[in-house]
Amino acid sequence: MPELPEVETIKGDLQKKIKGKKIKNVVINIEKILKKPSLKEFVSKVKNRIIQEINRRGKYIIINLDSGEKLIIHLGMTGLLIYPIDQKSMANIIPKHNHLIITFTDDNQLVFNDVRRFGKVYLVCDINEVEGVAKLGIEPLDENFTKEIFIRMIRKKKNKIKSLLIKQEFITGLGNIYANEVLHRSNIHPLRVASSFTDEEIGKLFQGIKSVLSEAVEFRGSTVADEAYRDTDGEKGKFAERLQVYARGGKNCFKCGSTIEVIKIEGRSTFFCPQCQKL
DNA sequence: AGGGGTACCTGCGGGC
DNA sequence: TGCCCGCAGGTACCCC
Structure with a gap:
């Protein structure tokens, strides 16, 4: 999801x-979600710890504990973090x-909470112990992600641009909604091949990444239709109504009125306007 | 390198 | 109504 x-909204x-709260107890109902360490070690190391800074790296949430250890959570497709648990925040959650x-x-x-697990x-101790x-x-919103760096990154790649944008080793944080x-x-x-881009096109793409992501953060993310994503209060993100192509296959482009097309790239639905986005 | 497939899970909607 | 299929915001691992 x-x-x-x-993830930035939740962070x-x-x-x-x-921040500043002390952990009294921790319960894990499905052991499979815990990748390291063992359940027993996890519980004993988390109990009685105080929460310090919360950070984000890509789509990972990093919760620093006063022991120096880090509780790292990846939400997968349907993961939610809800706080505090009450009738309102859990209203639409199973x-x-x-x-x-x-x-x-x-x-x-x-x-x-995570439907699909x-x-x-x-x-x-060190975030790099997590291979992912x-x-x-x-980081696309970091100030050291500049147009000049992006030009160098794009130049040497032969991937289709959509594949590249969702590749976390390349840029971290874009998934299927925002890449589209x-x-x-x-x-x-x-389907454009990265190495074929002009500097001007890379510049437009660079601006697109910065502007789409920062607007989506401002609107607290996207809850498409009635789907899973919620913030920590159980509230929907408000960027969904601003989406131009994602999940709009067969509908009209807001800019030019053409029919939005859907193709598969690496198994994932890819939405685009054939008039506004020519090959 | 880059592309493609499968697997991991549950739930929903569509077609028959 | 029930059943089967494909689909879903992610990633890891396999093969070519």
């Missing part, structure tokens, strides 16, 4: 809500998918 804007919420529950000393609870939880984190590419949206905003066809 969640791509950079959704910001947690930073406001749980409690049988509550896989990890952290209870703080004030008795408020943080829950990790693709989410993952780790407790490590160690190999992540550049970025390409539409930049007027670039998803």
Whole structure:
């Protein structure tokens, strides 16, 4: 589910809500989501710890504990972090998918709920102990991600641009929704080969990445139709109504009125306007 | 290198 | 109504 804007929203919420709290107890209902260490070690190392800064790297949430260890959570496709658990925040959430529950000393609870169980939880000293984190590419909203660097990155690649944008080792944080949206905003066809781009096209793509992602963060992510993503209060993201192509196959392009097409690239639905995004 | 397939899971909607 | 299929915001691992 969640791509950079959704994960960034959750990170910001947690930073406001749980920083400084002390963990009284932790329960894991489905052991499979815990990748390291063992359940026993995890519980004993997390109990009585105090939450410090909350960070984000790509689509991973990193919760620093006062022991120096880091609780790292990847939300997979359908993972949610809800805090605090109450009737309102859990209104649309099925409690049988509550896989990890952290209870703080004030008795408020943080829950990790994940219908499809693709989410993952780790407790490590160094974030690079998580293979998925160690190999992540550049952060697109970071100020050291510049147009000049992006030009150098794109030049040498022979991938289809859509494949490249969702490759986390290349740029981290874009997934299927935002890669589609970025390409539409930049007027670039998803099958274009990266090495064929002019500097001007790379510049447009660069602006598209920065602007789509920062607007989506501002609108607290996308909850498409009635699908899974919620913030920590159980509220929907508001960027979905601004999506131009994602999940709009067969509908009219808002810019030019042409019919939005759907193709598969590496097994994933790819939406584009054939008029605005020519090959 | 880059592309493609499969697997991991549950739930939903469409077609018959 | 039920059943089967394909689809879903992600990633890892396999093969070519």
